[in-house]
Amino acid sequence: MKHEALLEACEQLQISLDVVERYYGYLNELIFHLESDCELVATNLQVPNQETIPAAITSMRGTIQRELGTCLEYQLRLKQLKGYIISEVDANKIEPLLLYFSRLFASYEDTLWICEQSQQEFHTERIVHGMLPSMSLQFLGGEGQLMLAKFTRTPKNWRDLHQRMIGHLHWLNALLETMVDGHPLFYPLMLSSQAANHCQTIVTTQIKARTALLRLEDVRNQLGHQISGRVFSLEILQLQSEVCPFPIVHKEGEE
C-alpha cells in the first residue's frame, strides 16, 4: 500500500515536471524572439550602453538553461526512484532519494494549494531550483504561450518591431509580476525587461525621427521663407543622420 501511494505521488510529480520542462521550452522560445529583436536594434542603430542588452539576455538564457538542467535531473532521479519502488529494492536505496525529493514533493503540494486560492498567493510559494513559481506556470501555460504566436511573423519595418517590443515588454513584465523575490529567474528577467525597454525607446526614436522628417518637409512647404534658417537645416541634417533603413531580415530557410 505504501509503495502504491509512493508510486502515485511519483506519477503526479512526473506530470508536474513534464509541464515545467515544457514551459521552460516556451520561455526559451520567447527569449529567442526577444534576443533576435534586440539584436536587430543593437546591430543596426546607434545604441548607448549597447553591451548591456546581450548581457541581460545571455544571463536570462543561462539561468533558464541551469534551471532546466536541474529539472531534467529531477526527472532522471524520479525514474530511478520509480524503478526502485517497482522492483521493491532495499529501503536504504529509496530513503535517500525520497529525502532528495522532499522539497519537491512539498513544493508540489504547495502549488496545488496556491492554485486553488482565489487571490494571488506569494507567501506559501517555495523557491525550489529547477521549478517555476505556480503563478509563472499559470502565465506561461496561458497568455505566455499565446504571446508566442505574436512573434511568428518576421518584422518588415520599424513599426512592426515597435509592436513586437511592446509585446516583449508585456510578457516580461507580466512574468516578472508572477515571480517570487529570490527566484533565480527574477533578476535576469528584470534585466531583460530593462534591456527591452531600452530597445523600445530606441525604436520609438527611430519612428519619431522618420515622422518628424516628413512633418518638417510639410512645414517647409506650408511656411516657406519663414523657416529657411539655421535651425531648420540643422534639424533636417540631424534627423537624416539618425534615420536608418530597416534591415532586410532573412528567416532560416528563406531565400
Added chain:
Amino acid sequence: MTKASYSGVMGLLLGFKQEHEASIERLSNMHDIQFEPYCKLLIERIQTQVLDVIDDGIESLLLLQSIEESALPQETQERLNAFIIAAKQLSGPSKMGVYE
C-alpha cells in the same frame, strides 16, 4: 511648454527682435566719425550675438508650433527648446552685455 504659451513667447521674442533692430538703426544713423568704429562693432555684435540667437529661437518656436511635440524625438524637442531658452535669456539683464 504648452501651445498656448508658445504664442506668448513668440510675442516676447518678436518684441526683442524689434528692439534690437531699432538699436541697430539708431547706431547706423550716428554719423560722428569719432564713434563710427564703435558703432560698427556694436552693430556686428548685436547681429551675431543677439539677432541670430533670437532668429533661431523664433524658428524653433515656429517648428514646435507647427508640429505636435509628441511627433518629435526627445532629442529634437530638447534642441529646439534650448534655442528658445537661449533666445529668452537675452531678454534679461545680460542682453545689455553686448553694449558694454
